[in-house]
Amino acid sequence: MRAGRLAVVSVTVLIALVLQASLLPPFSWRGIVPDLCLLVVVAAGLAKDARFAMLVGFGTGLLLDLAPPADHAAGRWALALVLVGFVAGSARQDQPPARSSLAAIIGVCSVVGGSVFALTGLLLGESTLGVTGSLGVVLVAAVLDVVVGLLVVPPLVRLFDRADPVPVAA
Structure with missing residues (x-):
């Protein structure tokens, strides 16, 4: 990974994490907020390729797993965002x-x-919602992610493209 791309992606992930953890919770609907970190991973996949997006997803997921107020086993978000x-x-x-x-x-x-995160929580006994409750949360989160993602993902894709332009063959 080139240094310019690494710097741009790292700063973008950190901004998304801070906004998601600190700014969005007061505007949540039943505790559900748009997943800005997931949207950064989607933008990385659309801008580059699956391998790059999986690496971004792993790093972003680990940060989400370890950032306060994380109340779940580390690795759940990392697995979900790799996928x-x-x-x-x-x-x-x-x-x-x-x-x-x-x-x-x-x-x-x-x-x-959302499904991978919810299912791993159910398997590890960390979720009290059950399958039906988890499904409702996943679907509401998906709607919020689509609405916000249509605004956020296209500029992020352009940003990631500019950070590491594809060299033109001579």
């Missing part, structure tokens, strides 16, 4: 997706990430 990075990177095309395609990609990534 989100794979899905987003696999959806990448040569041209930016249309808004409807982008909404679908963000929605699928949000459902995948």
